[in-house]
Amino acid sequence: MSTDRSVRSLSGLGAASSNRVLNLLAIAEANAENDGHRQAPLFVSGILNSSLILKHRLRADEVDFFPARRALATKIIIPFERSDLKFGGRSLFIGQRGFEDMLQEAVNYKEKKDMRRDLDVLRLIDGVPSLDPFLLREHLRNNNIEVSSTYFAISEGDQGRMYDFVRKEMSKLVLLAGGGGESGNRLVSAMLSNQIDEKLEPLRLTLGLTGNDFREGVFSWRGFLYYKWSMGKFWPDVMRVLRDINAIQPMGGQTPEQKVYLSSARRNIIDRVRDNGNEVNKALAVYDASFSDLVENQSPRKFRDFLLSAPYMFLELGEKLGAISHIVSFWRYRFGPRSASIDSEELAAIFQDFSSGFGEKLKGENSLIKKPIVIDMTAA
Numbered sequence: 001m002s003t004d005r006s007v008r009s010l011s012g013l014g015a016a017s018s019n020r021v022l023n024l025l026a027i028a029e030a031n032a033e034n035d036g037h038r039q040a041p042l043f044v045s046g047i048l049n050s051s052l053i054l055k056h057r058l059r060a061d062e063v064d065f066f067p068a069r070r071a072l073a074t075k076i077i078i079p080f081e082r083s084d085l086k087f088g089g090r091s092l093f094i095g096q097r098g099f100e101d102m103l104q105e106a107v108n109y110k111e112k113k114d115m116r117r118d119l120d121v122l123r124l125i126d127g128v129p130s131l132d133p134f135l136l137r138e139h140l141r142n143n144n145i146e147v148s149s150t151y152f153a154i155s156e157g158d159q160g161r162m163y164d165f166v167r168k169e170m171s172k173l174v175l176l177a178g179g180g181g182e183s184g185n186r187l188v189s190a191m192l193s194n195q196i197d198e199k200l201e202p203l204r205l206t207l208g209l210t211g212n213d214f215r216e217g218v219f220s221w222r223g224f225l226y227y228k229w230s231m232g233k234f235w236p237d238v239m240r241v242l243r244d245i246n247a248i249q250p251m252g253g254q255t256p257e258q259k260v261y262l263s264s265a266r267r268n269i270i271d272r273v274r275d276n277g278n279e280v281n282k283a284l285a286v287y288d289a290s291f292s293d294l295v296e297n298q299s300p301r302k303f304r305d306f307l308l309s310a311p312y313m314f315l316e317l318g319e320k321l322g323a324i325s326h327i328v329s330f331w332r333y334r335f336g337p338r339s340a341s342i343d344s345e346e347l348a349a350i351f352q353d354f355s356s357g358f359g360e361k362l363k364g365e366n367s368l369i370k371k372p373i374v375i376d377m378t379a380a
Contacts (some may be wrong), residue, residue: 021054045118134159
């Protein structure tokens, strides 16, 4: 493991997580007296349950850590001092060469079964592009991992609004895949369930997909629906944060180098957020067009093709939205409803953190994203 000082730039999150950062240390401290939290932990290891997990854009000197080319990785940071993240921590990447030995060294598992279980969860977390709580919970449930709801800070109001949105979207399929009334309600309930069962069999047959392709496609389909709902919900906040980033000026003096960097980083962040937002909207338009063809023309071909490519598109989409959402979450937490002072050094660290969420494809790499992992828990 290496000494990691990047955790210092995350210390401003305090008790918060974001779509790019899962702050298990803060979650553990907030639920120290919560029996439900202790009885259904995310990890068997208490060390992992007090770590920080984040989606990390690999630097040039980190690419060779992995046996296969990739640009986005999942980093685990174990703080040196839990009470003050500014001291940094030890870090390792999920899936890097020698990862299992490094994890054993960091955690010192006494039972192999405990390590296998935590490895399964870590690989599932690595298999999604964003640490958005809704998607992370659904991905774990989809792979038969049930943990305390304390790990997923989703308000009841947001859950209700999200499910209402999905029900409205799915109602368009009712006539095509089983008629109205109670059969339609069953179809919607089945789509929202973490189990892909016989209730969706008519839809699977209509689309002509095999069981595994259909299962992965439906999970990614739910992800597209969540992202579509999210864009409508938080994009106005994105615009407000970009205006704040453009306007904010640090307190105290700035060196010439800091002044140049802050000006360049400010422009780069704004441009990249807008570019990624446009890419998200293009991907959602592909979904809308194929779904409309299925419902309005009862032509399954385009939607079948969409579901086959959905796992890859879903992860690309999640990476872009995750980077944008992290900026909004961090900024709102750091500055709150009122403006707060900040010096040049801290603002530069925040801008560097924001910029690291974006990146270009590596040379010779067809995709930034690997296929989502589905682990057969019965084989463990």
